[in-house]
Amino acid sequence: MRWMGKINPVFLVLILLLLAVAFLSPYFLQPAGYMNFLKRAAPIAILAVGQLYVINSGGFDLSAGALVTLTVIGSSILLNGDPSATWWVICVMLVIGAMVGVANAFVVSYLKVPSIIATLGMMITLSGIALTWSGGAPRGYLPENFRFFGRYLIKDVPLIQLLPVAVIVMIIVCGALWWLMHRTNYGKQLVAMGDNPQSARLAGVPLVRTRTIAFVVSSLSAVIAGILLGGFAGVSTDVGVGLELQAITAAVIGGAQLLGGRGTVGAAVAGALVLQTVFTLLNIFGFPKPIRDVVQGLILISAVALASFRRRNSGG
Amino acid sequence: MSKVKPLFEMRGITKAFPGILALDDVSFDCRAGEVHALVGENGAGKSTLMKVLSGVYQADAGEIFLQGEKVAFLHPLESLKQGVSVIYQEFSLLPDRSVAENIFLGREPMRGLFLDKQSMREMTQTVLKMFGDKHNFSAETLVGTLDVAQQQMVEIAKALSLEAQVIVMDEPTAALNDSECELLFNLIDDLRKQGRSIVYITHRIREIKRLADRVTVIKDGKIAARFDHVPETDQIVEAMVGRTLGQFYPELAAPDEIGETVLRIEDCSNARLHNISLDLKAGVITGFAGVQGAGRAALAMAVFGADPFVSGAVTLEGKPLNLTSPRQAAQAGIVMLPGDRKAQGLSLMQSVFDNAFISARAFSTPLGNPFRTNHADRNDIQKLLDQLDTRAASYDVEIKSLSGGNQQKAIVARWLALKPKVLIFVEPTRGIDVNTKSAIYRQMRKLAQQGAAIMMISSDLPEVLGVSDRIMVMSDGRIVAEFPNGVSEADVMRAATHSADEQIVQGVA
Incomplete structure (x- = not known):
């Protein structure tokens, strides 16, 4: 039974929860059912993996949710329904995202502000910018070719019938970030730095560069999540509220260690799916939205408590 | 008997x-x-x-x-x-409580419902009296303000109060x-x-x-x-x-093993170091002795660029060098094995491989394969770890499961992958058992024989005297004396403790 200890429990939990949903709601077993589920899970999975980069580096990125909002609001204002502008607006948003990541990393690295505070400040700043820009209410609208990523379903796919574009985006982004984290020199340095920044520095790891890339990855993933959410949810001023905490919860459910050094991309994606499944279950039972928040909070605390319990027992 | x-x-x-x-x-x-x-x-x-x-x-x-x-x-x-009282290496004292409160923790004397502070203090003083006048604290002193030796006394006092x-x-x-x-x-x-x-x-x-x-x-x-x-x-x-140990310390450098000057430090200073001049030659182990705070560790950090010199000149193989970060130093071929392995040397949750690979990865293409870096691949690192006789169930286990000596070997392997020219060993055998100590000395000598210049900084004076080809004595951030191998402990200690006065005398004369 020793091998059981090596399997991340998040995968077992995910399977159990999916079985429960399938049992309670047979619609879930239809392609339309599970593909819709994956489509809804895509932004949170992407955010969770981006967040994992910062968590593994030893920090938090609380600005991700506000950046999602800024992406949706900013895109709709810049586009104002003009489909020919979609591509450059997406580029502009990615550049803004990269700048936010660099700014976060700068404040953390050079001004020595703990990341939880630095990105909290960034979150408030970005929310303020989004609200100022929009004048407090959604303006403009997103053309169809922008909403393509979040909304479009490819039909008549062999075997699975339907394939949402959002799911393809999720697979590509998470796959690329899995490779960067687990199969490159950069990823290994990132995790080693989160484990012990002092020893990493004395081993020659460029801390500032490594950390900056982690924050930029997190911010870019927030922009991509924003593009997907704008696609299927449309424009609103609170689209990103609380997403950073969902992302952190998902990463932690996946076993990521807060303050760095341990956490895998696969488990973070599984964590995001667990969270989404729990939300689906609560919907099936007809609980209102505030209950979701209560449950999410409790899950976050229990996941961290369980993780430290497991570590204590394994002699960690 | x-x-x-x-x-x-x-x-x-x-x-x-x-x-x-x-x-x-x-x-x-x-x-x-x-x-x-x-x-x-x-x-x-x-x-x-x-x-x-x-x-x-x-x-x-x-x-x-x-x-x-x-x-x-x-x-x-x-x-x-x-x-029966056992005093472990890690103390079980509460820093924000007084000495008396710590000694009677969990068995405080009571008077009715209330803590009997008076008798607790008196009982503590009785116990402390057994130390004579050697302790410089009282029953009311907060434990957090005591130094390690005094905290140890509190632990012992606790044992005595239990009449152990x-x-x-x-x-x-x-x-x-x-x-x-x-x-x-x-x-x-x-x-x-x-x-x-x-x-x-x-x-x-x-x-x-x-x-x-x-x-x-x-x-x-x-x-x-x-x-x-x-x-x-x-x-x-x-x-x-469990076997006859040949010679505890390895042979000294033979005259033909001593090579050119690799690193030259001329009149370098920073906040803690003053006018340091030093030549490190290939093939030579230079040991640094001195009391705590004499500046030996600061010198290691300065040469490694972690706490750099602010004035003076450093040349490596004749080329001027500006050392401002460990990364630059390592790039140039100067590497350091930190004294506090846990805090400064290891990523404890990562594998032996990851810890041994970290520096090779840090100086390779960021997007490259982490087990086939520009400096070493999996085979190379495996071979290095094997050569150093690293004992681990596998090199994929977390490094924290290894003993101190084996952890140290992973750090040595990390740097050997970069083929360094200057190696700075800080407290290389702290907390390491005798058998491994000797192996580490031999390894240092072997590296010197392969052409590296080696700096060794250690608080273990016999070790410095046994391993080094030459011994530099530091005091107050200065190098105050230099001895060849064979000098006595007494001579070194005299230089380390009295040199400051002598210097002044010399200056006057």
């Missing part, structure tokens, strides 16, 4: 953990009024034996007698009540400097005179010679040797290691 009855006696103790026989038919005793040194490599079973004595573990077989009566402690509190007849000390000098050690030794002498039994766990030969009445060497869970006197160093070492 006198036939005094032992105060406690353990007979035929056997204790198995899953997959390992930690203690195999071990017998051990200690008489009243003696210090019995328990010696062995890390993982030999010393601490396990003492945990069986105190009731942390229960033996699978064997008997324990305390003052002639058979006992079986199920919990450390039971042994504590019967007068058997006091076990587990490597008590690990964090103490020389004068603090002397204080502790005197204290132990006093305890011995009071007729208590002291079990002293250590792997420092010097302390055995200073303190022990009897010595027991334990190896791989078995008694390897028992001495009713203090034996010669070689006898202890041989018993610990």
